Amino acid sequence: MAYTLGIDIGTYETKGVLVDTNGVIHAQAARGHKMLVPQPGWAEHRPEEDWWGDFVFVAKALLADSGVDPSEIKAVACSAIGPCMLPVDENGAPLMNGVLYGVDGRAEAEVRELTDRIGEDTIIARCGNALTSQSVGPKILWLKRHRPDLFARTAHILTSTSFLVQRLTGEVVIDHYTAANFSPLYDVATQTWIDDLADDIVPLDKLPRLLWSNEVAGTITPAAAAETGLAVGTPVTAGTIDAAAEAFSVGVDQPGDMMMMYGSTIFIILRAQTQVADPRIWYAPWLFEGEHASMAGLATSGTLTHWFRDQLAPDLDPATAFPKLAEEAATSPPGANGLLMLPYFSGERTPIHDVNAKGAIFGLNLTHTRGDMYRALIEGIAHGTRHVTDTFAELGQSPARLLAVGGGTKNALWLQATSDITGIDQIVCEKTTGASYGDAFMAALAVGLVERADINQWNPVQQTITAHPTDTYDRAHALFRKLYEQTKDIAADLGAL
Template sequence: MAYTLGIDIGTYETKGVLVDFEGGIVAQAARGHQMLVPQPGWAEHRPEEDWWGDFIYVCQALLRDSCVDPRDIKAVACSAIGPCMLPVDAEGTPLMNGVLYGVDGRAEAEVRELTDRIGEDVLIARCGNALTSQSVGPKILWLKRHRPELYAQTAHVLTSTSFLVQRLTGEVVIDHYTAANFAPLYDVDTQTWADDLADDILPLDKLPRLLWSGEVAGCITPAAAAETGLAPGTPVTAGTIDAAAEAFSVGVDRPGDMMMMYGSTIFIILRAAERVADPRIWYAPWLFDGEHASMAGLATSGTLTHWFRDQIARDLDPADAFQALANEAAASPPGANGLLQLPYFSGERTPIHDVHAKGALFGLNLTHTRGDMYRALIEGIAYGTRHVTDTFAELGHAPERLLAVGGGTKNALWLQATSDITGIDQVVCEKTTGASYGDAFLAALAIGGVAREDIVQWNPVAETITATPCVVYETGYRLFRRLYEQTKDIARVL
């Protein structure tokens, strides 16, 4: 038998799968970790413990539970949250915690300064993206200014996936899809690193070597084999960001396909026939040369459900809390009896790009229940999602097919509310394992074990969530948009 292994590092959990070449899952494993918030607006992980430590734990669990001979694993691929910023020294040792993706807004001043200096039009034309909290370039500049002693020791700046691949193979690489988030240091036309827009951020030789996600970066080293249990010499792909692997896991592979990832954040990827340039959304080359993707993401989604459970539902058994809360919310009607939730608990990413945006629960009175509040939270996330899908539609890129994936697909209320509020049907595939499953497929693809179209056989469609129009939601969406506009000045000074 022959197998591939995929491991994904998420915001709160690492997941791994061992898969045969027909797409059958032989073993699964997972391990949780925390997102560190050292101060408001910051978000970090510990690279040794949360990234590499989790990888080792999950890898060893897969080998133990499956009893598969490591020599029968023909390729490995990994993905992780991104884009992150991690400076390492010449030995590859992390110099600080990994700075996370757009939920970390510490470089707001650098974003503003670089945008003023370069110009948003130039940034979009050259880099494909305006600078936001999602951009790595400003965070490297923040490192240079606020941690100069660490900047001076930096041999390379990695992202989360790059760090894993470096530990596995010794190679310092990054895929183009991830690299596009390093604006203003990545040129989307030449698909190379470039510093002519800002030569004061970082010497380009400190950035990883560029590869496509389907390319092999290197092979498992003897040192990595000793730690993980994998066989030395096993090919390892360049990897990618978790959302891209998640999209590929459900067959997002043709123009017009859109993925809706229900995870710690809502993340959306549209496979586009052409490059879409607009400051409200993000652009990147897709996983393969000559292909395009447009992305969007909320800052807090599944993270909010965890917050609500931990703060408002402490009386419930954590193991059963989400189902109990879903049952309570189901007893509340659409519109949550007049409650509106702004889900901006870590600022907001697309399409408003406002690091100062705040969460709010508006309309409370003495008749409201916890179920009303939880339903309002779910609907608030769905309203934020509609703001994104409406933006794509305004740009002439409404999805032709919407595929849902991620842990949140187990929440029927959330799925249905999202379809009803956006007005878009959603396809749910048989396997909602997510990014790690997409990694396993990409690993098989990299060594010629499968063709791209084989993902349809690996992961067929299981059900369709049909959108049901609702007048209450139309009114709620208009009020949701107004509530943000009428409170954003207050939020900025809180």
């Protein structure tokens, strides 16, 4: 029997699977870590401990639990949160913590400056995306300006996945899907690095070599084998961002397929027929040459449920708190007895791209319960999600089918509220393992063990969540949109205090 191994680094947890060529999972392993918030608006990981350390731990656990000989593992693929920004020296050693994706808004000034200098229309035309907190280019410029000593020592700018691949193979590479988030340094038409829009950010030779996600980047080095237990010479793919691997894990492969990932954030990927250029959403080449994807994401989703549990339900056992909170929320009717929550606890990404947006629980009175507030939180995330799906619809990009994935799919209240508020049915596949399962499939694909269509046999459909739209939710959504518009200036002023 041949096996492949997939490992994914998430915002709060690393997960891995060991899978055979029929898609059967022979071992699973996980390890938690923290997102560091050194100051408001910043978000970081420790690359040695949280990325490489977790990879080593999970890889060893998968080998130990499965009893599989490392030589039987025919390929390895990894994914990770992204896009991140990590400067490394000539030996590949990190020079600072990894700066995370759009939840980190430290480069707001650089985003504004570059947009003003280059022009938003030009950036979208060349790069496919407006500059936002999700863009890596402004964060590199932030590094150059605010940490000049580190920038002077920087040999390469990596992201989370490319850091893992470099540790495993010695190769400095990045997949095109991830690279498209490096605006204004990536041209979507030529699919190459560029510096003609802004030649003062970083020399292009400091950026990784571009590959497609189904390409092999290199093989396990003796040093990596000694640390991980994997066999020397095992092929390693270029990898990708976790959300893309998660989408592929549930069969997002045809134009019109959309993934909704319920994780620390809501992340949405539409396998698009053509490039869609609009400042409210993101674009990237898909995992394979000649294909396209449109993306969107909220800044805080599952993260909010953790915040609520820790701050407003300290009396509950953390191990059983979420089911208990869901029971309490189920006693509250749709609309949460007149409560609205803005879920912008770390600013917001799509479609408003507002790093100054703030969270709010609005409409409280003395009759409201914790269950009402938890329901309002779930519905607030769902309203934020509808804002995104409505934006896709305005662009003529409504999904042909929507596939839900991620840990949040275990929360029936969240799933149903999302379908009811967006008005879209959701498909849940048999395995909600997520990105690591998609990684294992991509590893098998890269070395010719499977065909793309085999993912439907690996992970068949299990259930469909049917939408039941209501007038209550339509009215609440209009108020949700109005609440943000009428308070965004106050939120921005609060941030300046």
